[in-house]
Structure formats: C-alpha cells, structure tokens
Amino acid sequence: MPDLLEIRNLRIEATSYPPGEPPRDVVLVDDVSVSVAKGKVLGLIGESGAGKSTIGLSAMAFGRGGVRLTGGEIVLNGRDIRTMGAAGLRALRGREVTYVAQSAAAAFNPAKRLMEQVIETSLSHGLMGRAEAEKRAVMLFRKLGLPDPDNFGSRYPHQVSGGQLQRAMTAMALCPKPDLVIFDEPTTALDVTTQIDVLAAIKEAIRDTGVAALYITHDLAVVAQVADDILVLRHGKKVEYGPVAQIITDPQEAYTRALVSVRSIDHAEKPEAPPVLSVQNVTARYSGTNFDVLKNVTLDLPAGQTLAVVGESGSGKSTLARAITGLLPPSQGRITFAGRSLSANLQSRSRDDLRELQMIYQMADTAMNPRQTVGTIIGRPLEFYFGLGGEEKRKRVQELLDEIEMGKGFIDRYPAELSGGQKQRVCIARALAAKPKLIICDEVTSALDPLVADGILKLLLELQAREHVAYLFITHDLATVKAIADKIAVMYRGKVVRYGSKTDVLTPPFDDYTDLLLSSVPEMEIGWLEQVLAHRRMESAGN
Amino acid sequence: MKMPLSALIGLILTGGFLFCAVFAQFIAPYPVDAVLGGVWESPSATYWLGTDTIGRDILSRMIYGGQITIFVALAASLLSFGLGSFLGFLAAVRGGWIDQGLSRMVDLVMAIPSLIVALVLLSVLPINLTVLIIVMGLLDSTRVFRLSRAVAMDIAVMDYVEAAKLRGEGQTWIIFREILPNALSPLVAEFGLRFIFAVLFISTLSFLGLGIQPPLADWGGMVKENKDGLIYGKSAALMPALAIALLAISVNLVADWILSRTTSLKGGRGA
Amino acid sequence: MHPILKLVAQRLALGLLLLLAVSLLIFLGTEALPGDVAQAILGQSATPEALANMREALGLNQPAYVRYFQWLGGILTGDFGTALTNGQDIGQAIGQRLGNTLFLAACAAAISVPLAILLGLLAARYNGRWPDKVISGLTLSTISLPEFVAAYFVIFLLTQVFPIFQPVAMVFPGMSFWERLNAVALPVIVLVLVVLAHMMRMTRAAILNVMQSAYIETAELKGLSPMRVIWQHAFPNAIAPIVSVVVLNLAYLVVGVVVVEVVFGYNALGQYLVDHVAKRDLPVVQAVGLIFAAVYIGLNILADVIAIIANPRLRHPK
Secondary structure, eight states: OOOSEEEEEEEEEEEEOOTTSOOEEEEEEEEEEEEEOTTOEEEEEOSTTSSHHHHHHHTTTOOSTTOEEEEEEEEETTEEGGGOOHHHHHHHBTTTEEEEOSOHHHHSOTTSOHHHHHHHHHHHTTSSOHHHHHHHHHHHHHHTTOSSHHHHTTSOGGGSOHHHHHHHHHHHHHTTOOSEEEEESTTTTSOHHHHHHHHHHHHHHHHHHTOEEEEEESOHHHHHHHOSEEEEEETTEEEEEEEHHHHHHSOOSHHHHHHHTTTOOOOOOOOOOOEEEEEEEEEEOOTTOOSOSEEEEEEEEETTOEEEEEOOTTSSHHHHHHHHHTSSOOSEEEEEETTEEOOSSGGGSOHHHHHHEEEEOSOHHHHSOTTSOHHHHHHHHHHHHHOOOHHHHHHHHHHHHHHTTOOTTOTTOOGGGSOHHHHHHHHHHHHHHTOOSEEEEESTTTTSOHHHHHHHHHHHHHHHHHHOOEEEEEESOHHHHHHHOSEEEEEETTEEEEEEEHHHHHSSSOOHHHHHHHHHSOOSSTTHHHHHHHHHHHHHHHO | OOOOHHHHHHHHHHHHHHHHHHTHHHHOSSOTTOBOSOTTOOOOSSSTTOBOTTSBBHHHHHHHHHHHHHHHHHHHHHHHHHHHHHHHHHHHHHOHHHHHHHHHHHHHHHTSOHHHHHHHHHTTSOOSHHHHHHHHHHHHHHHHHHHHHHHHHHHHTSHHHHHHHHHTOOHHHIIIIIIHHHHHHHHHHHHHHHHHHHHHHHHHHHHTTSSSOTTSOOHHHHHHHHGGGGGGTOGGGHHHHHHHHHHHHHHHHHHHHHHHHHHHHHTTTOO | OOHHHHHHHHHHHHHHHHHHHHHHHHHHHHHSSSSOHHHHHHOTTOOHHHHHHHHHHHTTTSOHHHHHHHHHHHHHTTOOOBOTTTOOBHHHHHHHHHHHHHHHHHHHHHHHHHHHHHHHHHHHHTTTSHHHHHHHHHHHHHHTSOHHHHHHHHHIIIIIISOOSOSOOOOOTTOOHHHHHHHTHHHHHHHHHHHHHHHHHHHHHHHHHHHTSHHHHHHHHTTOOHHHIIIIIIHHHHHHHHHHHHHHHHHHHHHHHHHHHHHHTOOSHHHHHHHHHHTTOHHHHHHHHHHHHHHHHHHHHHHHHHHHHHOHHHHSOO
16 A cells, blocks of 8 residues: 655755845755655654755645745655646645644734634535534644633634644644644744643644654654654755664664764763852842842852753743843842952943953854954954954964864854854854853854754863863753753742752752753653653652 | 846936036036026927026026035935934934933924925025025934934844943944944935935925025926926926936935845845 | 723823924924014014014014913814914814815825725735736836926826816815816826825735735645635734725825825915915914824824734733
C-alpha cells in the first residue's frame, strides 16, 4: 500500500532581491524525498534556513511570498498535488491536510470568536453540520486540556493565553478530521514549563485521532518525543533520514552527530572565590507602576566565574541586569562591584565602574550600529577608555578579532555583512576591549542556531579561562546553564527561589518551581515525555 | 547602486528647475515686467509660450516666477526642517517635560489645517516675503517635528544606543554618532516632501491673492493673473500650473527613490 | 462603565478641550500678534482719529482676556458679531453659505468615498500587477497637484477642449436640486480628483497590511475561497483602518473646498473667508476659521472613535 504522503525529488526555488543587486533565483530545497505513512509522525529538523517550513507547506502545495515548487512530485493520497489546479487545492487544504503555525497568536483572526474559526473548515468544506462540528470542537478542547471546554470557544483570541491558543490551533487543525497535520514549530514560542504541556496534549491528540503529522522544529529533543521518523535537513538538502531511535542513538552523519551532542559541553564547577559582584536585597519597579519586578534579590558572583540566572519570561531576570547596569535604579538594596559600592544611577558612576562592567545583548543585530564598521564598533571602547588611536587602535582591534576567532578582513565590514554568530562574536570583542571584570550576558545564545550557540559558549569559556572575566549569564535555557555555570540562581516572579553552586542547585531535593522547571526541559531520549508525565501524575496522586 | 529611470528623470528635471531659478537673469529672453506684445498672444518664435493678460512674455515671467517660487519654498522648507528636526531630536533624546510640552503644542497646531491657520495669521500680518517664509516654515515644522521625533525615538531604544549609554558616552556622541547617521535617509526624503509642500502652499496662497504680491511674479500668482483667459480658450494660465505640477512630481520621484533605498538598507540581508 | 464608553467619552472630552485651545489660538493669532490691528486694517495712511475710532470699534481698549471671553461667550450663544467691512451680521452670513459648502463637500464625498475604496481594493487585489501600477501612477501625479492647478486643468479640458460644462459654478437660492447638482459638477470633479488619490492610496495600504497578516495565510490554508477569505477574514479587520482613512480624508476635503470655491466663484464659506482675509476683516476671519477648525477636529475625533469601537480587544476586554 502506498504511503499517505510521498515527496519525491522535491525542488523549491524563490526569487531573492538583495538590495542594490539584480534579483536572482535561490534554491531553498534541493532533491528531498520523504514519505509519511497513515498515522505516522515525521519530524523535520534543521537550523534556520534549512528549508523545513518550506517543505512542510509544500505538502499543501503552498509557497509563502515568491516561493515556487519547481521540481519533483508531492503525492498525497495517490495524486500529485503539484499538478492540481486552484480549485483542487482548495478542496484539499483544510480537508486532507491542515496546518498549525508557530505563532497561534498571529494565526488567529483577532475579530472572530475561537469557535467560529475552529469549525470554519468543517463547515465550508461541507464535512459536517454546525452542531456536529461544535460538538467535535468541544471534545477536542477537552482532550487538549483547555479550561472550561464547553465555553472556551466563545472567547476571542486575545482573551486566552499563548499556550492555550497553541492548543486551540491544534484543535482547529484536527476538527475537520484531516489525514495529515503540519505542525510548524508549535511550541517554540512558549516557555519551557508551558511547552511540555502543549507537547503532551499534541502527542495525545495525534495518537487518539490516528492522524499522520509532519512535525517541524529546530529542537531535536522535542521531536524525539513525538516523531516516528526524522529527516535532518541543512541548507535545503537532506542530511540524514531514518527512524527516530537510529537518529538519536546512532547518527551516521557528522552534522547529525553534532546536533545530537549539542549542549553537551562539559564544564567543571570552579571552587568558591571572593565575589566581584554582590547584590544585596535589591528591589526594583518600573516608574509609573506599583508592582515590584524584583523582590529582595540577593546574589554573589565570584571573580572569574559564571553565575547563571535562569527563569521564564516575566521572572525578572532581565530586570536584574538593568538594575546592575544602572539603567533601572533599584528602590531598595545595594550593589557592590569590585570592592566598591556601585552607585544606583548610571549617570553618577565612575568611568572605571562603566569600563569594568560590560554587557552583551540577545539580539546582536540591534546591538551594533548598522552605520559603523566592525573596526569602529570594537575600536570605540579602546579610544574611549584607553585613549588609543590610529595604528595602535587598529592593531589592538585586530588582536581582539583574532581572540574571537575572526581573522583578517572583517575589520572594515559592516554588521549587515556578517552572519548571526559572527555578529555576536563582534559584540563579545567590543565587551572585551574594555578589559572588564564582569560581562552581563543577556540571553546571548537564544537567537542563534544550536551549533552556532555552542561555538559562542565555547568561546566564552575559553575567554574566561584566559582573561579571568566573570559572567552574569541570563538565560531561559537550562542546557546552556549546565554548560557554562559555576553558580546558579533560579528566578520566579521577581524572586530568587533557589541559589547556590551548580551542583547544589541541580541536585534534589528541589523546591516545587525548580522541580517543575528542571523536569520540563526536553531530553534527547525517547520516552522522556511519558516518563515525566507519569512521574507527575504519580506525585499529584500522592498528594 | 543602479538608479531607476523614474528617479533619474526626477533628478534631471529638478536640476533643470533649480538651474533656471538660479540663472534666471541670464536665461530669460525678456525682462520680467516688459509689456511687449498683444494680450494673450499664442506661442510663436518670438514668444515661445505666448504672452499674458497684459502682453508680457510668459516664458520670461515663468523663469523669474520660478526663481521666486523656488526661493520662497526652499527658505520655508529649510526653516521648517531645521527647526522641526532640531526640536524633534531634542524631544526624543531628552524626553520628560520638554517632550511633553513640545508635543502638545504641535498637536494643537496640527489640529487645524495649515491653510486655515495661515489665512487667519495673514489676515493680521503684513504680507511680504519674510512673513510668508516664517509663517509657512513654522506651520510646516510641526510635521517635521513629528517625523524626526518618531525616527529618533525608534533609534533611541535600540540596544546599540543603550550600549553607548552604558559605555558612558555623552549626549553629543549619542545624537551625532549613533542616532543621526541612522536617521539621515528618512529625513532627507522628508526634506523633499516638505519642499513640495512649500511649493504647493506658496502657490496656493499667491493664487488666493494672499501670497507673493505684484509686481513680483510667482507661478501661483501667474495662474491668478491669467485665469480669465481660459474662458476664451487662452491656455496662458496652464503654463505656470504645469510648472508647479512638474516640479512637484519631479521632487516626489527623487524623494520616493531615497525612501525606497532607506528601506532596502534597513531590510539588511533580506532574510 | 464599559471600557469602550469610557474611552469614547475621554476622546470626546479631549476633542472639546482641543477645540477650546484652538479658539484661544485663533484669537491670539489675530489679536495678540505684534503690530497694530487697527493700523493693519486701515493702512499706513490712516488718520489718528480714524485709528482711534477703529480701536474703539474693535474693543481694543479692553484687556485681551476680556475680549476673548466676550468673543467665546458670543459664539456659544450663536452671536458671531458683525463684519467690520459692511456691518453685516456674521452668523447670518455664515448661515447662508455653510449649506452651500456642505452641499459641495457632500457631493464630492458621495462620489470619492466609494470610488476610492473600490480602486483601493482593486489595487490591493492586483498588488504589483498592471492595474495596481496604473492606479498608483495616476494617483501619484494627482497628489502632486495643488487644488487650483487641478481645477484649471479640469476647466480647460471640460469647457474648452470638450465643452461640456460651464466654467462658473453659481448657485442661487431657489434653484432646484438638479440645477444645483449641474452647477457644482465641475468643482465636484476637481475635489474628487484631489481627495481620491490620498484616500485610495491609504485604503490600498490598509488592505495590504491586513492581507499580509498571518491569519489570512491561515484562512488560505483552510482551503477557503478567495471571496470567503476577503469577506470573513480580511474585511472585519480592514474596516476600521479604511473608515478612519476615509474620515481623515474628508477632513482634508474641508480644506480643499476653500480653494475650489475661489476658483469657481462659488458663493460659500471658503470664498467668504478668503475675501475677508484680504479685507482684513478680523471678526469674520476668526468666526469662519473657528468653524473650519471645528469641522476638521470633529471629523478627526470621529475617526478615532470608530477605530476604538472597531477594535475587538476593546470591545471584548479580558
């Protein structure tokens, strides 16, 4: 029996319009073949630009913007959908194949109630009557663990949370009883403790409805929980294709091995040392609000070591950085830095205070002035703090570029001519140029692909060993924490709920929140999701 | 970078208009006020565009008229641009009560159409070149203020500006080295639009008899002088009207091009 | 109180406050500027007695704030004062002309609004293809035309090249509706031309903005027909921006009317204003200026209120 979906030698092209150059065609996907059997889940995995979303949408013969399917066959239920006309495709979309987008918040029409949107496909394709469709929608809401399933559909999209919208979108995709659902990074935008619930809900819904799925993600650990087979993609080409167990435990290609072993940097914790930064009872709020975003935070960061501050969105971890840098003067508490008491306000800090405390941002794109060259960007702190100029400055900039493993030829380039990883390296060099004692790293690897992020982490560790610089490392990603931290502070709703050496923090017994957070991080292990869920059910039954 | 044809045409025409305006005295075939021929003569080898309502050479008057129109519009747009962008940047960088005060004042002036404000003011003020330039410049500076404030605000929240503040840079560096280079292209395009607006504004005022006063001639005033000829099929009034439209379109084309270049730069690598 | 009512009430209160501030601005602009108003009215050759009489007539001997409140109080009770030039009652003069201005503006709006929305839809539907390019090119050139230039092109074309219309738009009391319509045909064409371009460009932008939303892609991936995508998903979200575009351009129309009335010798409020600016008849200028400002502000508030009401986040709060 032929598979439900068979893609053979798919080729996808698009026209790119680089500024100042004539438009040219680029190949997004080249010679990719996969198949999905009824009721099976295929994971598509790769970094940004690997073509995984493009392939996913091709199963609906849909190309975003100027994307064109230029070669190969896409056979769904025995017909090549590339040859179908507009009417045929409309009949197919929403009936045989449905789609779950990464940002459900944007994918729902803000002007219509959820129920209308969830049952719309079933009604407009004439698959069922309104009453039957609504009944099915409520059933799906219940199955997906949405609150008050009977009345959930009467709400508007802005009235429910992000995690709930993502489940509602899954309900919308499953309502017309399709053969195949495309999940396009459905949990990427969610916090890790929300992600696990949505992931479990999606997995259960897939199993119970017997639908087949294409599951697109950049996170191998996530896809290992839901997929039967995995296709690893890079630059639009197939790298490796096989059953999930083989890909995880016995990857054949070097690139797959790198993906599997990503975040397995080992970093031995350093012994206790005198602190370079000491935060005592700091409380802070934004002007015009009556809510403390930081509540009585106390932390020490030993010189030359890394303190990782972990938390989810809204935990106050970035606010902590703003309080330390002086951008948001705390309403209470004191901060000691390099043995001196640090003035709360940025304006009244000494030049040495400013120099020795540097910052690296999440988005390297916006952290560099697009009108300045790499040489100017890295050279400015040299000029500003040390009075270097001319040849001397240029020589030092080149030394710094060598340190971040970017050789000759970058000094006169503009940020727009660099890759994401290179941009972040330049930001690191700019911070290093000031010879700081402490660098605050605010989610510096979150916007990068895993392998690139790994490179940045390794570089940071090397630089720490060489320059004896301390890092306050703010992140939501626990794998990164394990890779780089000496000490860890877990933040939740403006408070530090757990704090100590890496080993202490990561060793049970845990407080409730840390337990939830740690156990929610997907592990590269088949069956992890079931184990966690079973464990949680047991505990809640025990209580 | 390759220039699109439309921008090239716009640039050439704008250049041509400017050239005629600067060298009017050398280009115009006849003096501006000389009564030479009959009333509303048709275009001929002697009078290329014909003669006007009292027999003056239209071409000559249009060249001189262009000088005045462009001079007044340029002066007014320089005033509006200088004042508006300075205050806009100030409001964006300093914030607080300076921003609040300036913004509310601009809101108030912009709550009434510029033409109505100008008419109200011109009912009291003596009508001469200086007054016209100041009134138009002040009124239009509100628009420049809003744009430059918005542009500067967008840039001021960028991480690289925050990084400069954390480094300890002074306000001069932040405005001139971090913000201004990134605000330049939209502001240059805006200057073109402000200039067009000033050309249309002064022409309209002159047409209403409240702008440039005789014996000086500008394009709007020339339309007014010759408008009655239209009823008799004399197209004299259309020549200066055409000049106004052509100048406005040319500058528009150039401004459009500058603006599209800006957005493509912002788009970065097209990812 | 429902949050929407509260927001709308706030917006209305703000509008009233703005109108008050504008009245002050108009008053100060005419009365507190440097230079002697009486001198400005009578000219350099005026005798000292004449100047003194004029000051007396203008009430210039009283402090400015007293005159402001007298003026404002008069307007609130429907008394706009008398014109300096002919002693006519201003309120009466405005009453006769306001109707003509509104008739002209209403005719122009009745044609331009549906046409602009239609063309905007067309341009958005064929975004980047030839209908879009043709429409956008034509509108770009009309945007660059001041009202009076457009007017004379139209006059020349429709009275000389193709003699269809009369070049003067006279309306008299006692004319029938159809006679009036015929009389205002040319000025209406000009106003439509001038306002259409802005309205259509902004409508196009508003629709394209909505059509690029992720929820439109969702609708397409549901396999819905293009009409259903537009009516069920694009339209409910585009209606607010389109309505505010339309209303904002109606405010623009109010200004365009002033110039067009002068071009066609159309006896209405704009013509009245321009005449009396030239005659430096301050009470008339103040009164008519305030009326134009009030209409303009009123339309802007209306646009804001519609945007508030159309926002589902405000209509259905969490």
